Amino acid sequence: MNKASVVWVYIAIASSATLAATLWSTGWAFAGGLCAIWFYQTHKLKQLTEWLNSYDKQAELPDAQGVWGRVFDQITELQIKHFKSQQELTTAILRIQKTANALGEGVVTVDASGALEWWNVAARKMLGLKNKQDRGAPLLHFLRKPDFFSYYQKADFTHPICVQSPVHAEQTLEIAVTEFAKGDRLLIMRDITDSQKLERMRQDFIGNVSHELRTPLTVIHGYLETFQLHHPELDATIQKAHMRMLVQTQRMTNLVQDLLLLSRLEGSDSQPEVVHNDMAVLLKQACDEAQASAAKLNKQLTINRHLETHKHVMGAEQEIYSVLINLVLNAVKYTQNGGNIDITWHETDDGLCLTVLDDGIGICQEHLSRLTERFYRVDHSRASASGGTGLGLAIAKRIMLRHKGSLNITSQEGRGSCFTCIFPSPDKDLH
Secondary structure, three states: OOHHHHHHHHHHHHHHHHHHHHHOOHHHHHHHHHHHHHHHHHHHHHHHHHHHOOOOOOOOOOOOOHHHHHHHHHHHHHHHHHHHHHHHHHHHHHHHHHHHHOOOOEEEEEOOOOEEEEEOHHHHHHHOOOOOOOOOOEHHHOOOOHHHHHHHHHOOOOOOEEEEOOOOOOOEEEEEEEEEOOOEEEEEEEEOHHHHHHHHHHHHHHHHHHHHHHHHHHHHHHHHHHHHHHOOOOOHHHHHHHHHHHHHHHHHHHHHHHHHHHHHHHHOOOOOOOEEEOHHHHHHHHHHHHHHHHHHOOOOOEEEEEEOOOOOEEEOHHHHHHHHHHHHHHHHHOOOOOOEEEEEEEEEOOEEEEEEEEOOOOOOHHHHHHOOOOOOOOOHHHHHHHOOOOOHHHHHHHHHHHOOOEEEEEEEOOOEEEEEEEEOOOOOOOO
């Protein structure tokens, strides 16, 4: 027992004895003892309150025995555990920050109000941040691009956004945003300048090569047609060889045209010309062309068109028709003789929908996610027989993205396929 405790006990005993001797009453003695105990408890509470209110983090709890001793011991134990937890948390945070600083990608954390909380070295260089002055400053003060402002305010972070660096005009940043906690956001920034340059070089190469191939192919195709039309006296074997060359030249010409179209679509950042397109007219044209294509393939197909809405779609007419005819001719190629194709123009909650449904050979599920890749083939032998270029669906997807729409594909092997193009509603501005 410490000195203070001994003193209080002696005071209680002495007070009780004095009262008992003076008043010859055990009741008063008992009352005196209770008062002494009350004063003791009050003193310990005061000591605890002073310790809790102390700004000295190194201050120790006073010594005590009995109940107060156990209370103080438990508080001390909790204090030690809390201190260790703080140390572990601080160590973990420092380790995470060191790891983030070692990354080539920029990492920024932003609070619910949009103020900068922390960033790594790469982000500091990308955004031109300064550790002291800029902490707590609004993120949008550094990324003042209108596209990013709209992207950040809409809070739809499904896809990353590409913006020009505020520090280096020639640098392009890809920024992905993730929400966490209560409104806090984590930004991951990646320098994609080099990859964009490589992509532009690839597009330029494909465009230039395709353009250069178009002229000689036109010449070869013209001479082959001339031989076929004006020299019927040629040997049947030669005529057959000419026909094969003519077919393959036409196929090569189609490939070059598709490559040029895809290169133009991918290389253009401008929005398509917005006009009203009457889908009733476009559907009729596509159905007529599909019937002609089926006749060339010696197929008897039932092609139905369903016009469930008379709303027009907004966009570039040639591009929209390209999507439509690509999907319809694709259905013709892969639907067996006697099959059915349904082309439907209707409206849903998602927007205006163009659906091309067939009961053809279908596609295995493992291939669906890659169908819109350039030159992707489900079956090389089947693709060669159909004479396709392997770019039709890639072109369709690119056009849909330019028109702020989407292309969805569902299929079941042996049961047919369904291609759905979803366009924005007419009341939404494409720009």
